[in-house]
Amino acid sequence: MVVSELSEQDVNRLFRALADATRRDIVRRTLVTDVSVSQLADSYDMSFAAVQKHVAVLEEARLVTKESRGRERMVRGNLERIRQAQRLLDHFEELWRSRIDRLDILLAEDEPAPPDT
Amino acid sequence: MVVSELSEQDVNRLFRALADATRRDIVRRTLVTDVSVSQLADSYDMSFAAVQKHVAVLEEARLVTKESRGRERMVRGNLERIRQAQRLLDHFEELWRSRIDRLDILLAEDEPAPPDT
DNA sequence: ATAAACTGCAACCAAATGGTTGTATCAGAG
DNA sequence: CTCTGATACAACCATTTGGTTGCAGTTTAT
Numbered sequence: 001m002v003v004s005e006l007s008e009q010d011v012n013r014l015f016r017a018l019a020d021a022t023r024r025d026i027v028r029r030t031l032v033t034d035v036s037v038s039q040l041a042d043s044y045d046m047s048f049a050a051v052q053k054h055v056a057v058l059e060e061a062r063l064v065t066k067e068s069r070g071r072e073r074m075v076r077g078n079l080e081r082i083r084q085a086q087r088l089l090d091h092f093e094e095l096w097r098s099r100i101d102r103l104d105i106l107l108a109e110d111e112p113a114p115p116d117t
Numbered sequence: 118m119v120v121s122e123l124s125e126q127d128v129n130r131l132f133r134a135l136a137d138a139t140r141r142d143i144v145r146r147t148l149v150t151d152v153s154v155s156q157l158a159d160s161y162d163m164s165f166a167a168v169q170k171h172v173a174v175l176e177e178a179r180l181v182t183k184e185s186r187g188r189e190r191m192v193r194g195n196l197e198r199i200r201q202a203q204r205l206l207d208h209f210e211e212l213w214r215s216r217i218d219r220l221d222i223l224l225a226e227d228e229p230a231p232p233d234t
Numbered sequence: 235a236t237a238a239a240c241t242g243c244a245a246c247c248a249a250a251t252g253g254t255t256g257t258a259t260c261a262g263a264g
Numbered sequence: 265c266t267c268t269g270a271t272a273c274a275a276c277c278a279t280t281t282g283g284t285t286g287c288a289g290t291t292t293a294t
Contacts, residue, residue, distance in 0.1 A: 008138040019132035020252085021125040031213045038270055050253055052271075057251095071261040071270050079213045082206055089203045096148045096196045137282085155240055167283055169241070174281095188240050188291040 006084060014085055017061035022046075023054050027063050031077030034067075040075065123201060127178075131202055134178035139163075140171050144180050148194030151184075157192065 006014070017023055022044055029035055029043075041051040055075055058064040063081045066073045123131070134140055139161055146152055146160075158168040172192055175181040180198045183190045 011141070012136050012138060015132045015136035016251095019129050019136055021129060024128070028209065028212050031209060032216050036270080041270095046252090047254065048271085049255080049273085052273090053252075056272095073271070077209075077213065079210065082209045082213075086203060086206045089199055089206070092145065092148055092194075092199045093196065095145050096194070096199075099149050133281095139282095153240080158240095163282090164284065165241085166243085166285080169243090170282070173242095190241070 006088075011088060013061040014063070014081065017057050017063055018085070020054070020057075022051075023058055023063075026051075026054060026058060026075070027077050027082075029077075030064055030075045031079060031082075034074040034076050036069075036072040036074055037066075038072065123205075128205060130178040131180070131198065134174050134180050135202070137171070137174075139168075140175055140180075143168075143171060143175060143192070144194050144199075146194075147181050147192045148196060148199075151191040151193050153186075153189040153191055154183075155189065 018027075025044075026040055029040070037052055037055055038048065040055065041048040044051055055064065055066070058075075059066060061081065062078055064075050064077055066075055068074075135144075142161075143157055146157070154169055154172055155165065157172065158165040161168055172181065172183070175192075176183060178198070179195055181192050181194055183192055185191075
């Protein structure tokens with residue numbers, strides 16, 4: 001189980017960070033190329049401080065990292081975190097498959113349902 | 118592009134709905150088997166109304182559907198919505214790949230960068 | 235017909251979110 | 265050294281969120 005690295009709190013932060021269009025856009029841009037905070041701020045119709053807060057949220061969720069370069073902080077998207085989110089969603093798929101399996105078993109049996117677990 | 122069905126608002130709701138441990142658990146349970154709202158409420162250490170609100174959030178995000186059965190409302194997880202979330206994350210992966218491609222091009226060239234697009 | 239179980243919804247509350255402005259720090263340019 | 269650009273951070277504010285209690289409406293059971 002590769003996902004056990006993540007606490008429930010971590011998962012909360014991860015999905016919450018993705019639940020904002022500006023932040024998703026920042027992640028997209030910084031996955032393609034490193035961008036400074038002020039470059040990002042120029043792109044959105046809000047204050048520098050607001051963009052900075054979004055970056056901070058993404059950083060706490062570890063969806064981006066920051067690296068000092070002179071007086072700028074370059075923001076870089078962290079693909080590994082995206083992959084962790086994907087793995088979490090994969091688990092939901094597996095659960096769903098288990099429902100199908102249970103149905104199959106029921107259909108294949110003419111005995112009463114087996115003791116649970 | 119299969120994801121264009123989703124507005125930014127839809128995506129916000131989708132990820133926000135997933136950003137709560139109780140709601141994720143409800144989705145997991147209702148993906149495996151249909152469960153009534155009161156059965157769900159029994160499982161968590163909060164009021165019935167609180168659980169009902171969580172279900173409502175999931176319903177708005179279309180992560181679950183409800184179906185009347187007698188006096189109960191059976192909650193059923195909607196895998197398709199999970200898959201849409203996965204596709205959204207896949208797009209992030211593709212963007213990241215484009216970064217690599219760009220690097221490859223730069224390394225392979227000794228001419229100045231080609232006109233973009 | 236009554237009572238009990240299941241649900242929906244409104245009103246309320248504390249805390250978190252997403253934005254603002256203002257001030258301070260820090261690195262680079264003149 | 266001084267000015268400017270880039271960032272950080274605090275204080276503040278409106279709205280949303282996640283919880284509560286209370287009440288009303290339906291469906292089932294007695």
